[in-house]
Amino acid sequence: MTRSPRLMKSGRHRSRAGAHYAAFITHAAKRLACKTCPAFYSISKVGLGSGDSTMAIDLSVNGVRHSIDVAPDTPLLWVVREQLELTGTKFSCGIAQCGVCTLHVDGQAVRSCSFPVSAAAGRNVTTIEGLSPDGNHPIQQAWISLDVPQCGYCQSGQIMSAAALLTRNPNPSDAEIDAGMTNACRCSTYHRIR
Amino acid sequence: MAAAKLSRRDILAASGALIIGFWIPTKAAGQIINPEGAVWTKPTANPEVNAWVVVAPDETVTIRIAQTEIGQGVWTSNPMMVCEELQCDWAKVRPEYASVNRDAREMAPDWTLNVMGNGGRDPNGGGSPDFLDRSKTGVTGIPDSLYRRMRTNAAASVKDGRYYLQLAGAEARERLLLAAAKVWNVPVAEVSSANSVVTHKPTGRTTTYGAVAALAGQTPHPNPKAIRIKPPSEWTLMGTEQKNLDVPHKVRGKTIYGIDVRLPGMKWAAVKSCPVYGGSVKSYDFEKVRGEPGVILAIPFPIPNPALIRGRVFGGGVAVLADTWYQAKTAIDKMPIEWDIPPQNAAMDTAKIRAALMASLDAPGTMRTNIGDCDAAFASGTRMVEATYSVPYLPRARMEPGNATVLVTDDRVDIWIGDQSPQETRYSASQITGLPETSVYLHLCHLGGGYGRNGNGPQAEQALYIANKNRGTPIHLLWTREEDFINTTYRSIGVARLRAALDADGWPIAMEVRTAADQNAPGPAAGFDIAARYYVPNYRFSTHTAKFHIPVGTRRGVGAPAQTFYRESFMDELAHAAGKDPYLYRRELIQRGNLFYKDDMIKALDMAAEMSNWGTPLPQGTVRVIALEERGAEGDGHATFSAQVHKISISKQGEVRLLRTDIAHDEGLSLINPLSVKKQLEGQNTWFLNDAMYQESNVVDGRMKENNFDRFILSRLNEHPPELNIHFFKSEHWLDGMGHDRGTSLQSGIADAIFQVTGKRYRDLPLRNYDLTWG
Incomplete structure (x- = not known):
């Protein structure tokens, strides 16, 4: 069987948010040096695609540069969740309808379940984990102060959408909020989001 | 052969893990x-x-x-x-x-x-x-x-x-x-x-x-x-x-939901279950995808043992295991699968199911309440009002797709899952693995929404089955959104026929309620049993059932949402037939009755009416509607009462806008956390707006047509009312909960607003299926 060198879940680039799992990865069999990371970390050839169809894609996620070998049509969501183990960005519909997977690509809100990773090449990706250095972005503080989340599953996406909206329009009208905040919330936290 | 392949890979994983001395699968993984x-x-x-x-x-x-x-x-x-x-x-x-x-x-x-x-x-x-x-x-x-x-x-x-x-x-x-x-x-x-x-x-x-x-x-x-x-x-x-x-x-993305659980050596399972309930896998061709990246093996799973899931029938299916979920999902999408589908199930559709329920209304049902002599009143020649209503099948459609992570070894089972019924899952785990319940460890996660969902399986059962066949390897099973719509129980489709005889002043002298739903539908009597909520001297309530292959279960509110829609819609129709104000008509009928909690119900109606400025003029195309929401009105124990007034506009182009909701809510002897109560009331406003306007699950060729959020509609922030007011009133009983059957008034309310503005009465939810234009 001809396959690209594949590893267990082990040989994978670790960002800070994935550091809890860092202990698991030190037994990786094959690695590539990551150009930008501490020597302890490594990046593997492990990808989501086949040997023929993967390509190294460079992107910056939460300020950390990564080079990831992956089939270029892999949704950015799954690279973020599975390769980078940043699980704050959620999966729900897989067809860009509900918005729970919203993150930023160069500051724009993007539904990452349907956004190919190749389209993020060379660009800056921001997830909920990287929205602010200490998790105290004004929107996160407002969400805490208004006790917005119920189940919370869609809230990463809601917050990322709100952050993108307020960046381009710091004082949106009600109509602009309606137009800018189109993520679904099944618990309906809409009352407090507004 | 498949199992052998897995073990080769997992020896690799296990040996790697042992080198670092951190991962010892036979120990309490969840505690590490x-x-x-x-x-x-x-x-x-x-x-x-x-x-x-x-x-x-x-x-x-x-x-x-x-x-x-x-x-x-x-x-x-x-x-x-x-x-x-x-x-x-x-x-x-x-x-x-x-x-x-x-x-x-x-x-x-x-x-x-x-x-x-x-x-x-x-x-x-x-x-x-x-x-x-x-x-x-x-x-x-x-x-x-x-x-x-x-x-x-x-x-x-x-x-x-x-x-x-x-x-x-x-x-x-x-x-x-x-x-x-x-x-x-x-x-x-x-x-x-x-x-x-x-x-x-x-x-x-x-x-x-x-x-x-x-x-x-x-x-x-x-x-x-x-x-x-x-x-x-x-x-x-x-x-x-x-x-x-x-x-x-x-708000920082840190909460670990079930979907976020990662274990060393863990493999991901993507699943396809038979899209028609009661069907199973006839064949699949793993060779077509064996060479796909990351793919390890395919494993069929049977229809879960009905004893483990309280008798509900799901489909059998097949899972593909891979290193990552996206690999597994991509592979299973490419894998040819043939289904063995019971032909009688595949022949079913919504129209046939609905027709069977309508027929059951005319067959003898279960007489729940029979007070006075309805037949004599109906035969007395007074004015009759009759209406037939229906509600569709509905899933909970929580945002987090079903998932479970399971590790079975020879001496214990570990399960990471968001679960509304962990004691039952513990029992399932014991039954599937043969290990005692005392060897089952559930590591509970917060849920990305519940709404009645996770008490019904079978994500844990599927993952347990797969993990039990691959002992020693942690298996994380995750459904796609489409699978989540297949592997679920539904709120039953329902129909109801209500008849009333009115006296010369428009007050009911007799009322008959017949409801019909799946024979396994929970909560069939809520809102109608023991006594009429609105006084009528002759009252009869019977439930009727039929048997279908769609599995039904508890969904937010259980029986109350459908039955509150029937009851409150009919009260609106009676009030209009009598030419009376729907608020005062309800108030008078409660006042005439002798229910133990009638004062609390009147208090709720009065407070909601006052909050809303009931009766003050509104622009053309905008109306107020009112309804009572009750739980426990038939008794003298735990109970919860609320009344809600909704201000709704309907444009000539047929666009429905919920402008304002005023909620008068029982706080009983005391609430525990009023902030959580307010949030639940705010949330249920949208929940039942969706039930009223948009959501339905239709059976086509035995399967559910609406299987993702493109067809199954969730309203967004722009439809939440810009004004939502909540006032509480004291009462002298402990509450009977308020997290699932409040806001049901939006169903009858929007239907009645449409009637008041357009003159058209629609009695089948959801209402977006109708032409709402006027003028």
């Missing part, structure tokens, strides 16, 4: 792996005071809770109930999930088994919690196991849990006081506590809970059955608005 944001039970070096309370030397108070956080706020309200009695510092409280394994090993202490007081109206008592039989697959939990009811259902976490959570806190407090008294060698009557500080009153000496907790754990209370719980008049924490303790993690 605790990333920030995980909420499951952690091992603690600190001795517990009792099974609910651990106080660390640094004064941190860990409170173990047995219900699951699905967004309704139990992560906060349950600890509040313990903390109130414990008299500890709320800022030092940290919730964690109670151990489901320990619940299998230990019986409930004697002192938790007696509910003190005199039922649902005694402020000094524990209310009337429901604890039925000791069924491992039953609805209400296991009454004599350590944590009793671990299930999260029926909006009953406060109603059924309050007395023993208060007791747990009180017993721990008493033992801490005993320990402090022992240290000081003084009578316990001379010590008291507040805010985690214990004071010896005669001398003013103080110590802290953290300092005496270890001793308290070894100091049994001499007579725990004598411990009383505080009535609302003595509460200082309960009844105040407290922000939810899990929110800071949730």
